[in-house]
Amino acid sequence: MVTTESSPKESSGVRGRRRSFDVDEAVETAMKLFHARGYDAVGVAELGAELGIKPPSFYAAFGSKAGLFERALQRYTAGEANIFARAQAEGGSVAEVIERTLLLAARLYPERNGVAGCLVLDGARNSADPEACALAEALRKAGVATIRDFIAGEAPERAGELADFVAIAMKGMSAAARDGADEAALTAFAEMASRAFRRELAAEG
């Protein structure tokens, strides 16, 4: 082979040949592909081509296609896509945090570079792979549980249905974004949903 090794002299402390690609970069690329077209529609061959690696390197690094999807989901939820965590970090009342959450979704979900909606909510939608579905489902359940616990701080009686309201609204916004809705349309919805949430929260259960 005739590669120009970037740093062949310095020891890394790890035995064996060094990876010729950046794993984090690969996960980032895969994340975008899965997000743009859904889990099933992105093949291992395309991933390999896009990542610049051959199948053996792919499976040595990620174990399986679902393994890479799991890494992509981890990267997704650890970043700016974790909308509720970002909204909660700014503090405020339950109504304020939920409003911020919905408005943030309206800002983040519209199509940008072929990517729209939420990877967790829609990335494995209609997938034939049970493993991919289970990975996304676990994150969805954890997400709504987090929101429910947060709402329970102010409204323990109605926390369940109020969290469901937010979750279903988010699913609608993600689906709408994937169907082509722009930020203005999603923001209009988010504002109406926020007003609704505020009123429902204020009303006695």
Place this chain on the structure above:
Amino acid sequence: MVTTESSPKESSGVRGRRRSFDVDEAVETAMKLFHARGYDAVGVAELGAELGIKPPSFYAAFGSKAGLFERALQRYTAGEANIFARAQAEGGSVAEVIERTLLLAARLYPERNGVAGCLVLDGARNSADPEACALAEALRKAGVATIRDFIAGEAPERAGELADFVAIAMKGMSAAARDGADEAALTAFAEMASRAFRRELAAEG
């Protein structure tokens, strides 16, 4: 062959061998399969096995997999799944019809026999086939246009965003149902969304 022809004596006026299967029944079966698992996840081989026909009969009758999907969508929208048409048929104000629409969705969308959500909204979600996506998208656009025109009768100024609110809420309910939400959860959402719609309609734009 040793088939027992059901009515070999009476002429049908059409030349050639008669179909050995009922096309409408086949479309019905295909509709359920597409609805349950999504367009891409249902293969032609499985459809043929389930319908009891071989590939040549399949393609002679439907032209292509997408052709059968189109027939399935037509059958779907012509039946009880056309929620808005059913809600509108009962008459009443815009707020009443929309409330009926959302509550009807909450009743129809939860999983029954492996089928959940809306075929038009989610049947081709994440599909790699542009034709299937285009068929579903056309029906989605027609549906929201119908709702917009109906709302415009009472609120011409805000008909666009109010119709979008309903459409996004329905997408959320369909997605939630496919994720396992039951009728109680969807009904709770539908009631909150209905109250929200009523208030937004009453408020001056």
Place this chain on the structure above:
DNA sequence: GAGAAAATGTAGTGAGCGCTATATAAAATC
């Protein structure tokens, strides 16, 4: 019955799927 038309059964097509066996190349330790 002859011929035409339509549907069927048998048997496949090329292409893509996720994944792997095997050998080689590059880095470490000894």
Place this chain on the structure above:
DNA sequence: GATTTTATATAGCGCTCACTACATTTTCTC
């Protein structure tokens, strides 16, 4: 340098995908 370890490249696995060529059967018209 010899050995070990890791990652690589080449090539191909068995399987499914949507779809079709071809001969045959059924049913019509004439």
